[in-house]
Amino acid sequence: MIIQFDQLTNVPMKNIYGPKSQHVSHLCFHSKRAKESSVFFSMKGKEKDGHHYIEEAIERGAVAVFGSNPDNIIPFAEKYPACTFLLVDDVRRAMACFSKFYYQNSDEKIRTIGVTGTNGKTTVAAYVKSLLTLLGLPTGSIGTTGIESSRKKLVYKKSTPTTPESLDLHHIFNDFYKLEDGAAVMEVSSIAIDQQRVDGIRFDTAIHTNISEEHLEYHGTFEHYLECKLKLFDQAETAVINLDDSVMGEELNRTFKGSKVTYSLSPDSPADIKAGNIETTASGTAFDLYVGGAVLKVTVPVFGDYNVANILSAIGTAMLQGYKIEEIVSALPEVKGPEGRFEIIEGPDRQRVILDYAHTPVALAKLVKEVKKLEYDRLIVMIAGIGIRDFNKMPKMAETIEGKADEIVVTVDHPGYNEPVEIIDQVMTGFDTPEAPNIHTTLTRKEGILQSLKLGGPTDIILLTSGCINGAQLVKGEEVPHSDREIIENFFRLTSYKDSSGQSCVS
Ligand SMILES: CC(=O)N[C@H]1[C@@H](OP(=O)(O)OP(=O)(O)OC[C@H]2O[C@@H](n3ccc(=O)[nH]c3=O)[C@H](O)[C@@H]2O)O[C@H](CO)[C@@H](O)[C@@H]1O[C@H](C)C(=O)N[C@@H](C)C(=O)N[C@H](CCC(=O)O)C(=O)O
Ligand SMILES: Nc1ncnc2c1ncn2[C@@H]1O[C@H](COP(=O)(O)OP(=O)(O)OP(=O)(O)O)[C@@H](O)[C@H]1O
Secondary structure (H helix, E strand, C coil), rough: CCEHHHHCCCCCCCCCCCCCCCEEEEECCCHHHHCEEEEEEECCCCCEEEHHHHHHHHHHHEEEECCHHHHHHEEEEEHCCCEECCCCCCHHHHHHHHHHHHHCCHHHHCCCEEHHHHHHHHHHHHHHHHHHHHHCEEEEEEEEEEEEEECCEECCCCCCCCCCCCHHHHHHHHHHHCCCCCEEECCCCCCHHHHCCCCCCCEEEEECCCCCCCHHHHHHCHHHHHHHHHHHEEEEEEEECCCCCCCHHHHHHCCCCCCEEEEEECCCCCCEEEEEEEEEEEEEEEEEEEEECCCEEECCCCCHHHHHHHHHHHHHHHHHCCHHHHHHHHHHHHHHCCCCCCCEEHHHHHCCCECCCCCCCCHHHHHHHCCCCCCCHHHHHHHHEECCCCCCHHHHHHHCCCCCEEEEEEEEEECCCCCHHHHHHHHHHCCCCCCCCEEEECCHHHEEEEEEEHHCCCCEEEECCCCCCCCEEEEEEEEEEECCHHHHHHHHHHHHEEECCCCCCEC
């Protein structure tokens, strides 16, 4: 595509050096990803300054460079006269605006729905994707579990765990549009908002799940974390708000000016949609839906009260897209959730392994409460300290689980550059009685899973929490392939066999 840089109206620019137009076929913000006809965005980061990699990007074929530091940009413009240099105040903002332009404002050709909150973003995104698609609005999704159009999983080299960088995001919107999806639902993390990845997107609907302490390793204070999350609603036409969340829900309910649907798990709440009489069944959950003065019976193939809250937010989203409540309710029994969230794997001898990504104390507490509603003999719970997250959170996970399970296995997820043993030590400080015989420690997620499975007997539930992002464990800068499912299936294959009477045995 030929880009006439001096005619870009949506990208705020201070100055342009060199040729005013270029043939562009690729966008990047990492010099090592530059190739022929690339535009390179040089950003100052936490560790490095992208301006120091401009020459590398040019050597690899970049034909245009955005930067904010004139001390770098002007001398390079003189040294590389064939390359276009664009001096801007804010490179992240420029990257978001330019990407939107480059991918022909695809975000405006489809509906965009953003989900934010501490817990439940992935789950809500999956429910919304599934529900809207069932209702006849093919919807793609973007988040921690990957990128999926309404019909298939798409393969991208992800640059971030949850919310992609702006240039990837607009590329994905464009792909959804080309695949004839009518909407995109995406998880919007607080970090993404802070790093301006969603700048310039006008969301049709923003969904709020809840807020509790998280990502303090990045934000420093809870106030900054909350402030970032609230910003999403400044760029949304309509909103779905959880009134049960007194911190963020009440604030949003007071300040949000557009159309909104509020939701609550308390039938007495003033919310627009509410759930009551929640009952766990063998195949999911049944509840009464209070909406517009009526009470409707609803069944959903999901487990856990918090997932009923997540379903309510999906219902609110569908209502804001113009669907009638009767159509929505009739689609609910078919709704699908994401992988690794209350995902049940049946083992031999009526054992059940439940994989759940709960990795905050709040999520863990709620999860265990829900699991205890199921029938089982003994409960084995694995928790993990996540090396790439807040160390202060680790003891709180131990504190949350102590006394609530028959066996507790403590392990490590994504050690990053930390020593696994230090992570374990940090988690263990949260137990009152760390030496208790039912508390076990292992140094890798794989060992933790195997230990938990070995502790399980007939009719037990083995709850494996925390989780693995993108099928890998992050160890010292490397992505080490890892699959919980593979480990579990191999374990059951190796330990169970049919004896001569045809009965299954577990050794
Ligand atoms: C900790 C953090 O916020 N990191 C983000 C940050 O990187 P940084 O500031 O450390 O970058 P840096 O290494 O200092 O490099 C600065 C610049 O130089 C460039 N560079 C660097 C080296 C080189 O050889 N060439 C080169 O061009 C880099 O591409 C970068 O643009 O800026 C980068 C560019 O915008 C982000 O991609 C990167 O996200 C990393 C991948 C990341 O893991 N982020 C996590 C914390 C994150 O965003 N998580 C959230 C929430 C997850 C959840 O759901 O809980 C998410 O939305 O994924
Ligand atoms: N509405 C909710 N309230 C509290 N806990 C929840 C809620 N929804 C899900 N959870 C718990 O949090 C875990 C993570 O859920 P989910 O992956 O949907 O959240 P998330 O916000 O996407 O987290 P992340 O971005 O870190 O992946 C679930 O496995 C469940 O245990």
